[in-house]
Amino acid sequence: MREQVIRLTREEVPHAVAVEVLSMEPRGEGGLVDIEAAVLVERDSQKGIIVGRQGRMIREIGTRARREIQALLGSRVYLDLVVKVRKKWRNDERRLGELGL
Numbered sequence: 638m639r640e641q642v643i644r645l646t647r648e649e650v651p652h653a654v655a656v657e658v659l660s661m662e663p664r665g666e667g668g669l670v671d672i673e674a675a676v677l678v679e680r681d682s683q684k685g686i687i688v689g690r691q692g693r694m695i696r697e698i699g700t701r702a703r704r705e706i707q708a709l710l711g712s713r714v715y716l717d718l719v720v721k722v723r724k725k726w727r728n729d730e731r732r733l734g735e736l737g738l
Contacts, residue, residue, distance in 0.1 A: 638674055638702040638718070645698055646686055653679045654687070655726065668712040676720045687720045695720060 638656040659673040676698075678684050688695050695718055703716040 638676065638698065638706075638716075641698045641701045641705075642676060642687060645694060645701075653683065653726075664715070669715060670710060670712055671715045671717070672706065673717045674719075676718060677723045677726055678720065679722070679724055679726060681722055684720050684722050 639654060642654050642656070655677045657675045657677060659675055661670065661672045663669070664671050676687055676695075678687060686694070687698070689697075699716050699718045702718075703714050706716065707714045
């Protein structure tokens with residue numbers, strides 16, 4: 638997911654972006670996996686760039702990420718992405734630890 642954010646936003650959003658997977662659970666017997674994730678940025682202006690006009694950018698990020706995740710897992714994926722502003726998250730040791738960074 639983070640890779641797609643960086644690819645699609647290029648220089649617009651610095652690498653002050655992280656993705657936190659909030660939940661990942663199989664749904665029923667059909668092989669579908671539900672994934673809920675948050676794209677973390679440091680400023681409101683970055684959030685606007687990630688969301689894009691009328692949500693176009695976050696939809697494209699989600700579509701591309703979902704394709705790659707499906708190939709990796711070998712099953713269908715429902716991906717729910719949200720964008721959250723967490724000011725100075727890169728300076729918070731606890732937050733970095735939670736993200737595995």
